[in-house]
Amino acid sequence: MMMMMMMMGVRGVFLLLPVFLLGLTIPSMATYVTELQVSFDNAEGQQFRSQGFNKIDLDLNKRAGGKFIYLWYKRGSVPITKVQVSFNDQQDVGLSNAGYTKIEKDLNSGAGGSWLYLWSVKGSGEFDTPIVDITVTAGNDAEMFGLGWERVACDLNRKAGGDWIHIWLKREAQTYICDVTVTDSFGSDHAHFRSGYIRVDEDTNRGAGGAFVFIWYRQTTDRRKALKDLQVSITDGQYQQYQQQNYQQVRVDLNEGNSGVLEYLWYKKQGTNNPIKAITLLPHKDLVADYDRRAGVTVIKKDLNTGNSGRYENLCFYQ
Incomplete structure (x- = not known):
């Protein structure tokens, strides 16, 4: 009985302790x-x-x-x-x-x-x-x-x-990139926004003519759902290589409507235990060297306007 009273007393004191002493946060x-x-x-x-x-x-x-x-x-x-x-x-x-x-x-x-x-x-x-x-x-x-x-x-x-x-x-x-897609028109924008996508707000066709082409992504806090790698193909050989390596293709040409080569975005959810945390676009060639030497940053060194007269652009991601 005495032991029960002591436990109740301790419990009562415990309930009165300030939150910060219990290691909790409000x-x-x-x-x-x-x-x-x-x-x-x-x-x-x-x-x-x-x-x-x-x-x-x-x-x-x-x-x-x-x-x-x-x-x-x-x-x-x-x-x-x-x-x-x-x-x-x-x-x-x-x-x-x-x-x-x-x-x-x-x-x-x-x-x-x-x-x-x-x-x-x-x-x-x-x-x-x-x-x-x-x-x-x-x-x-x-x-x-x-x-x-x-x-x-x-x-x-x-x-x-x-x-x-x-x-x-x-x-x-901490968020991770869990989905990517590409659009070459504006008709589905509201549906993508409502579905939780974020648009990378720079045109991959900038200065090249053709369609307005945008990369989109969604974020998750669940590390298990994250993408592990991104690639861009600008040749038939690269296209076949990424297929053979089990990358998933986003089936919209990043050069849609201009005179450039066929360019596609590819992603992979399997492989390394190194999830992608962020994606961005570098529309200035002078930025590439600085970004590329930063720990965790990968610049895909393929001009998204290959074969046309548009602005030099690179896709970049952080892990």
């Missing part, structure tokens, strides 16, 4: 990135600051001229899970139909580049992992992968010159 109500804004002047900046937004102090038009443009974010309890950038009206349609929120401010305002708009969505499905931090970089930025960040592919100085400007995201948990 999720913060302000853990997540929940809202984004863009300022064009000091007055807007002051307004956003008074509303609880945090400023990322890097000009999105850096060295390109134009307005001084800054990205702002707010923290809260209902997270943004995906961020996209559009640079033509056709891209906007799918994003809008899929329920994404658009910031109606051109990120290249005054700089003469592409008309760029930022979009975000608060998803809650299997392929949505909350974003807990966001930042912006200028210039070579490959080291960010090793620090747990995920790159938004579109250069925010697209066609404007200046520094290479990219948004980077950090998620609540």
Whole structure:
């Protein structure tokens, strides 16, 4: 009886112990990135600051001229899970139909580049992992992968010159690439967004004419479902090689509609125990050497515009 009373007493004390002494954590109500804004002047900046937004102090038009443009974010309890950038009206349609929120401010305002708009969505499905931090970089930025960040592919100085400007995201948990696909038209965009896909927001046909071709991927927190390798074939021999090595082909030509060679994306889910964590596109040849020497980064050294006059582009992934 005495022993039972002692146990009950200990149990009672246990229940009164502070949570931190038990090694437990209580999720913060302000853990997540929940809202984004863009300022064009000091007055807007002051307004956003008074509303609880945090400023990322890097000009999105850096060295390109134009307005001084800054990205702002707010923290809260209902997270943004995906961020996209559009640079033509056709891209906007799918994003809008899929329920994404658009910031109606051109990120290249005054700089003469592409008309760029930022979009975000608060998803809650299997392929949505909350974003807990966001930042912006200028210039070579490959080291960010090793620090747990995920790159938004579109250069925010697209066609404007200046520094290479990219948004980077950090998620609540480690994610892995579990699916990839390719589109050569905009008709299925909203369906892909609703199915949890993220679009790599740079055209693999950039400057080459032909169709707008985009690579898409989905993320999972389940390491077992991750892709293990990606390849690109640009010759018949490579096509046959990847078939024989049991890669799966994505059956859309990355050069669709232009004069280049037939190019296909291939993936594999079996093999090494080294899952792919991130995918991006490098539309600047000068970036290749810096990315290629980073631990865990693989640059597929095959120009996605082989055989045409388009921009030199490489697919890149991080493991």
